[in-house]
Amino acid sequence: MEQILSRQAASEAVQDHGWRYLLGSLQTSVPVGTSAQAISLAADAVAVCGDDADRHLRIDVRPDRVVFTLQSLDHATVTTRDVELARRISATAGKSGFLPEPGMGTGAPRSVQLVEIAIDALNIAGIRPFWEAVLGYTDEAGAGGADDPLVDPLWQGPAIWFQQMDRARPQRNRIHLDISVPHDEAPRRVETALAAGGRLVSAARAPAFWVLADREGNEACVTTWQGRDT
Template sequence: MTGPMSPPPTAAELSADPELASWRVLLGRLAGRWRTDSFAQGAQFVAGVAALADHLDHHPDIDLRYRHVTVTTVSHDVGRLTRRDRRLAVAVAALADELGLVAVPQELSTLEIGLDVMVAADVAPFWRAVLGYEPETEGGEDDCLIDPAGRHAGLWFQQMEAPRTERNRFHLDLTVPHDVVEERLAAALAAGGRLVTDEFAPAWWVLADAEGNEVCLCTWQGRG
C-alpha cells in the first residue's frame, strides 16, 4: 500500500508508465478515451468503471457519448494527481481491454480561454457572474475561473503590462497529448496558420490564423 508520505507521481512518470499507455496527462489530470460499438456498450463500460470507482473509493468524471467514453481523474482533495489516480486508471484500462475497447488517446484535448487584462480583479467578477463560473481553487483568487459542472472551457486572465489594441484580447489555449502536439502543429501551419513563437515550447507554441487570431498549443512538458 502506498504510504501517506509517498511523493506524488510526476507527469513524466505517468506518461512513461507502460500500464497507462491508453491515458494522457492533460492540465494536471489523467484522461483516457475508448471507442465503443454502441451506446449500450458504452453504458456497460461506464457501469463497470462506476463499480471500480466505488471499490477503490476514488471517483472519476465520465463522459458517455454514442461512439466513445471519456474518463478523467484527479485527486480533488489535494488538487493534483496521486497514486490513487494511477491505481484507478490502471483498473479502468484493464476493464476496457476485457471489453475489447480500443483506446484513442490521440483524440483527447482540453480547451481553455485566455483573456488579456490590466487588472484581473476589476473584470473577473463580471465574467464570474455572466458565466456562472467559480474560482479554480476553493477560496482562491479569480485569476482562473472554471465551470463548476466541468462542461465548458475554463477562463483565465493573463496580466498585461499595457493595453493591447493591435490584436484580439481573447485567445484559446488547447492542451493536447504530448505525443500529438507536433502533428497538430504541422497541420495548423499547413492549413494557413503561422508560428508566432516557439520560445516556450514544449510547454506551448503560439500560433495565429491568417488574420492574426491566436491559439496556444500546450502540453504538460517543460513546466518544471
C-alpha cells in the first residue's frame, strides 16, 4: 500500500541510490554523452516505472544529462512508491553505465535544486488571483486554498508561494528567491554565496533555511528539508 513519507524518511530511503529530497519530491541528475543516450536512458526509466510513470515521473532530457523528478501527483509529495521507482531508475541507469549525481560530481555544473519565488503580502487572498492569472499558473495538486502555492502546470517555471506579513515593510524587498538544495550541499552553497559578496542575515532557522542578502539588501534563502519535520 502506498504511504506518504516524512521528509527525513524520504531522504534516508534514497540517499544511497543517488537521489536527494527537494520540496516534496525526489530528484537526481544523470550525466550522459549524447542526446541519443539521454533519450535512451529516459525511455528505460519510463519502462521500469511502468504504469506509474505518468503519475509519478517527470524527465528533463538534455544532450549532457537527464534530470529525473519523482513525486506522487495524487498526493503532491513523496510516497513509498516514489522511493521504489527511484531505486529502479538508479538500477537501470547503472546497468547502462550511467551514474546518478545529485551533488557536485565530476563535471556537474551544480547540484540538483528547485527554485521558488516567495512574495510577502498583507492580503494573500487579494493578490494571489493576480499572480495565478498573469503567470498562467494553477493550484498545486490537492491544494487550492487562499494562501496555497501556485505552480506552473507545465513544470517549466518556479512555484510561487506567499508569506504573510503582519505590517508593511517599505524598506525591504517584498519578493525573494528560495533555492532548495540537497541537505549536504547547503553549507557549501551558503559559503560560496558569502564569498561572492553576500552577507548572512539570519541562520536562526538553519538548516531549514539561511537568509542571505546581496550588497544592496536583496534577499534569498538557501533551504533544505532538514529542521522541518516535527
